Every structure is written in structure tokens, then in C-alpha cells.
Amino acid sequence: MTGPNLEFLEAGGDVEQAYRLLLRLGGADHDALARHLGLSPDAAAARGSRVVGLGLATAQDGVLRPVPPGKAVERLVERRLARSRDALEAEVARCGIVDSLHDERAAGLAEASRVGRDGPPVQRLESLDDIQAALDEMTFFTRTENLTAQPRGVLSPHHISHSRPLDMRVLRRGVAMRSLLGRDALGDPGTMAYLWELADKGCEVRIARQPVERMIVCDRAVALTSLDPEDGSKGALLTREPGLVATLVKLYEQMWEAADPLPAPSGATQSPGARPEGVERQVLDALRTADKDEAGARDLGISVRTYRKHVASLMQRLDATNRFQVALLARERGWI
Template identity: 55%
Template sequence: MAQPRLDFLGVARDEEALYRRLLRQGVGDEPDQVAAETHTETADRLVTLGLATRTHTGALRPVAPARAVEHLIDHRLDALQAELEQTARGNGIVESLQQERETAPAPRPPEEAPTVQQIEGLEAVRAVIDELTFFARTESLTTNPTGIISPESADFSRPIDLRILRRGVRMRTLMAAPALDDADTLSYLRELAAKGAEIRVSHAPLERMIICDRSAALTPLDPSDTAKGALLTREPGLVATLVTLFDRMWAMAQELPTPDDEPPTEIERRILKTLYSADKDESGARDLGISVRTYRKHVASLMTRLHATNRFQAALLARERGWF
């Protein structure tokens, strides 16, 4: 039977051949042929794909097959996600579908589009949120003055939030203090934090808002009853004022606490393992397929939970706890 290939996961023949040789040879004394190939473009490509890592001496070390295939699948899914979203943006499918709404007004020419719009009803507001976040490219800012996310709201928000995070959009979320006492809310927030979201908890009153790319903002018509509707503004001065308000509230809030005895998430386990092998944050983040900022955020959180003074000590303490 023919040997299965990795080309369907975006791996070229020469890249796969080198990876297989590395698996056969391991990280010991390499034959000259393999050693000579560890400083080539093909070798660099293996590191980028997550099939190999480099030791502190520059030697190439193969990643375990299961983990390597997981990286490849993640890369392919990210690429497909980006391709589909780019196509959707390019052919105007969202705008076309929106025009099919029987209750929607006739679309205005761009030059006549209002800078402030009143959105009535919860379903209409949710549709606007979905549209704003779909097109977000750099940053998403959100506040939750009640501090509670119901399971229903989490089910609605999860695909939107995860889509934003997969694209590398910076997500900052401010929660009111009741979040700390609600198990469902904490579970959802930690799920997002594990994916790279930045979350803080405020003990001061919060103003409800959603801001995307610092170019559009959504605020409630009635802060005490968000079901009534919202105001959508794209007026630069108003949006800038809301961003300033958000930044002030953010500066006064505290990081989402993580109990010291809480088991690490899967991404945290993988990060702890890289602390043994990766000599730089950039290489550790690349191995895991996450941003350097997200990688460093997780490392700092783990060191705090483990009361470690350095990263190597964090890895040792984590192993003593049986975390990996």
C-alpha cells in the first residue's frame, strides 16, 4: 500500500521527506546528509509549519507526529477561514443578503449613509453586532455592565468571538464585578482568555458599548433595557470619545483572576512544554501557532499561578503538579 502523503495539508514533498528523516534520526548524532539540510529554506519551512523546532544550538528537532498534524490542520483551517472571509468581503455577499430583508429600507448611496443610526429591537441589534464583528480587522472593544453572561448569550456570542480571535483581532472585554461570582460567566470568559482574549473585571460602574476597529461604535438606546435597541455611530469624533472612555475604564480594572489550583487549559499545557525547548518567545509562539503577545500573556499568567520566579522554574513546578 502506498505511503500516505502530507500534501493535502499543505506540505511539499521535500518538506515531508526531511521531516520523516528527522523522525527516523531523532535529535542525537545526525548523519551528515540530514545535518546539512537543517539550515536550508526547507528546514525553515518545517519550523514555520510546526513540524520541527530549533534547539538553543540551532539543531532541528522534529515535533511529535500527532502534534505536528494538529499544527498542519490548524494552519489549513486558518488559511481556509481567511480565504472564505476574503471572498465574502470581496463579492459583497453580506450586503446582498441584507438587501433581501423585507423590512430593511432601501440602501442609501455611501455618500448619504448616516453617521448615526437607530437600531430597534434585540434581533436587529444582534444582526448589527454580527456584521460589525465580521468586518473587524484590528480591534474589538466590549463592556458588560451587568457582569453576567447567560448560557444563551454565550451560545450566541461564542462563534462571533472565536471567529474574531482566529483572525488575530485584538479583543478586549470589560466585565462588571458580578462576573467573579457567576460560574457560567467565569467559564466562558476563561474559554475566551485561553484563545487570546484580554479580559478585565471592574468594580466601578461601566458604560455599555461595543467598538470595532475604532471606527464604529454601538451603544444602547436605554442602558437599563438593552432589548429596546441601540445607536450605531460611525462619526469619528463620537467614536474617539467612546474609545477614550473605554481606555479609562480599562486602566482602572483588574485582570481576570485565575485560581492557583485550577488545572491548566490545553493551550497552557502546550505552552508549559515549550518552556523546556523554546529558547525565545517567538519560537515558542510559532511552535504553537499563536501570536507572541498571546504566548507571553499565558506565560505571565502561569508564572503568577505557580509563584515561579522564572520560566524554567514554572515548568518544573508545573511538572511537579502533574500538569504535563
């Protein structure tokens, strides 16, 4: 293809050809794609699924509609940035640079103790900037588990906009994420929409029946709690002291067990024979085009663990004995 193309965003070649065709036509079904691109029906369906999987088009009732060019390029840029970020984070974890830097700080605290200065195991954070920096560091380096509890429940639009990239980054890495919120969340549409979004990406969410303590615990190794349980604006305590962190984890587990599961969106409960929607529909399409779970998860911007959870759900609903039967049975039911 001559002139500017999408190769540098890893979406050139056949995918770009199909997307440009959709832009010219304004939309097309798989038969139209096959006719214009000179493909078999199965090949056209696979091409269309790749275009949808990359976020360049939407699919409804068998018709593909192109996403506006500006939005399409934005999604490709975000996808490539996410992959680069994941690679850098993996290298950070592999080389042990964070542990090395923490060793430097520990050595400094030990030296401070020897000369008579304080070196407390719990750090007091009073400014918003310091608290935010601590949160960013905690979530950036989380590798296994992220636990959060929000007593108030209602999340402001500013809080959501700041938290979304951090939460999605954690979920893409396959980190087990749990979020516990106060009951006021149930009455706030913005908060509930974000909680359903998190749940769709693999986060476990519960709504507390009783008051809960504000906290964030990462990898059961570091925790952040409020200085004043009644007023989060007064600062926070950051601790890596194993005994204190273990106590906070135990408290979190008790609060979690006493909470209720996140209610499903109105009308969202699906019967086993219902047509899949949302991420599950995208996973179904990805099963036809991606040869490995890792590739399918990467294309959809979700973790491999979450991807496999949706695959297992589809297999159960279709009574398929393996994932290769899923696409065949889904086509027989008219799902694809």
C-alpha cells in the same frame, strides 16, 4: 497508506500513522512510540507533540491518549475551516471590498439627503436580527482592536455559544481584544469559565467595581450602544461618526482603568518552577516541532501575538536566553 486517510485534512502521513497506533494501543508513552514506529526517542517525542498539537491526542504524565475518532476528525475539520476562513478574511481586507460597499451606501445617503430624505450619521437598530447582523459585520471586519463592555456581567449559555466562534476568530487574527464585565460575573461559574478561556487565548478581561455602560467598539471606527441603558432589549445605536466614537472610546478607557483584573482560577497560580499546563504546555511542545512562530500559532489555533506572549513567559520562567534553550531546559526540569 491505502484506504481512507487524513491527507485531505492536512494530517496524513507520519501524524496519521502515530494516531492510528495510539488507537490500536489505547495509549503509549514516547518510548513505546519509538519502539513501534522505529524512531529515535527525540523523533518519537516530536511525532507525539505533533499529534497532540493537532488535537488528536492528549498528554498526561508522559502518556499519550488518543482522542475518539469522531472528535479527532471534527477538530481537524475545524482547523482547516479556520485556516480557510482566515485566508478569505485576509483577501477581503486586501481587496478593499468592504470600503467599496460602504462607499455605495454613503453615495445613497448623500443622494437621499439631496432629495429631502433623512441620512443620519447614527443608525437605529430595533430588531434582534438587525442588531446581530451589525455585530457579526463589526467583528468579522475588525483588524486592530475590539472593546466590549457588558454591564450585567453574567453571560447566558446561548450568548457564550454564539460569541465563542466570533471571539476566537478575532483573537486568531491577533486583534487586541479587551472585555469589561459587571461584578455579577464573579458569581456565575459558566461566565467565569468562558472569561478564563478568553484570557487564555489572549483577551484582556477586567471586572468593573462600578456600573458600566454597554458598548462594543471596533477599530475605534464603529461602535454599538444600547438605545436604553436600562433595557438592552429596546434596540441599539450603530455609529461610525468619528466624534461620537472617540467619545465612547474615552468613556471605555475610564471604565477600564477603574476596573479590577480578572481573578485567576482557584489553584491556577503557578510558581516559576511549576510544570506548565494548558496552552502554555502546548506552546512548549510546539517549540520543539514548529520551525516558525506562525506555524506553531496556526497549529494551536491561536494568534501569533498570543503565541509569542506564551513563549516569552516560558523563557522568563526558565531563564532562557533564547527560544532554542527552552526545550532543553524544560527537559532538564522534567516538563517534557
